[in-house]
Amino acid sequence: MTANDSTAERLYRSGDLVGFSADGPLSFGINLATCGWPMQPRKWRGLSHVAIVARDPIADQLVLWESTSLYRRPCIHCEEVHGGVQSHWIGSRVLTYGGAVWHYRLRQPLDEEQNFQLAYYLQGEHGKTYDNLGAFRSRETPLSLLERCFARRPEDLTSIFCSELIAAAWRHVGRWNPPDASRWSPNRLARTALAIGLVDEPRRVR
Numbered sequence: 001m002t003a004n005d006s007t008a009e010r011l012y013r014s015g016d017l018v019g020f021s022a023d024g025p026l027s028f029g030i031n032l033a034t035c036g037w038p039m040q041p042r043k044w045r046g047l048s049h050v051a052i053v054a055r056d057p058i059a060d061q062l063v064l065w066e067s068t069s070l071y072r073r074p075c076i077h078c079e080e081v082h083g084g085v086q087s088h089w090i091g092s093r094v095l096t097y098g099g100a101v102w103h104y105r106l107r108q109p110l111d112e113e114q115n116f117q118l119a120y121y122l123q124g125e126h127g128k129t130y131d132n133l134g135a136f137r138s139r140e141t142p143l144s145l146l147e148r149c150f151a152r153r154p155e156d157l158t159s160i161f162c163s164e165l166i167a168a169a170w171r172h173v174g175r176w177n178p179p180d181a182s183r184w185s186p187n188r189l190a191r192t193a194l195a196i197g198l199v200d201e202p203r204r205v206r
Contacts, residue, residue: 008090012053012062014115015106015175017166017199018090019190020049022099047102047186052166053090054118063087065122067165069130077126084129085165087122094206102202104190106175114173121172122165131159131182155182163189170198 012018051066056076063076067085071093075086094101110118157168160182167181167189176198178184184192193199 009062011205012090012103013106013109014054014062014118015110015170015173016053017104017106017190017193018051018053018064018094019047019102019104019186019202020051020097020099021047021101022049022097047190048099050162050166050186050189051093052118052122052169054122054169055115056087057119057123062090064090064093065125065165065169067128067130067160067162069132075126077123082127084127085122085125085160087126097206099206100204101206103205104193104199104202107197107200110173110175114175117173118169121169125160125165128157129159131161131164155180157182162186 051064056063069083163184163186167184170176
């Protein structure tokens with residue numbers, strides 16, 4: 001375990017949400033399209049990506065699970081670089097990120113059984129492909145709002161993007177019950193988790 005990950009063990013706990021807001025044009029566009037404020041560099045400016053903290057069953061350490069197509073470092077679980085669901089050390093992921101990072105701590109910690117369930121659920125999702133179409137549909141546009149209200153597409157988690165993974169993981173451990181885990185953007189997920197008291201106000205860690 002590195003010094004950064006020793007610190008992570010003290011600051012984070014299983015089920016916590018970590019939100020990212022990169023400085024690049026792609027993340028700027030994602031943030032803006034899902035009702036963030038990427039032009040505010042020193043304040044909470046919205047999110048373009050989210051990840052979840054869980055204990056790795058083999059290493060018995062906290063790691064960060066995420067679904068992404070942009071991070072090009074080896075996944076802890078398989079020691080390979082790949083897209084989709086993967087895991088990384090919290091400290092190194094935060095420190096090497098090119099933008100702002102926020103930590104949303106679960107208001108009520110998971111119990112021992114929920115920690116176990118979360119760890120093995122995420123391990124089971126490892127390698128699932130990134131859902132580009134789902135990420136596109138998560139935009140907060142008039143059309144997407146109408147689609148959510150009236151189209152009623154069945155939930156589809158055969159491929160998964162970042163905020164889908166967190167919504168499904170929280171539901172799996174009984175911490176939250178979203179009606180459709182496959183339609184959440186990073187900004188809507190974080191705002192809803194705050195509004196219902198699932199997480200505390202975010203603390204900027206980078």
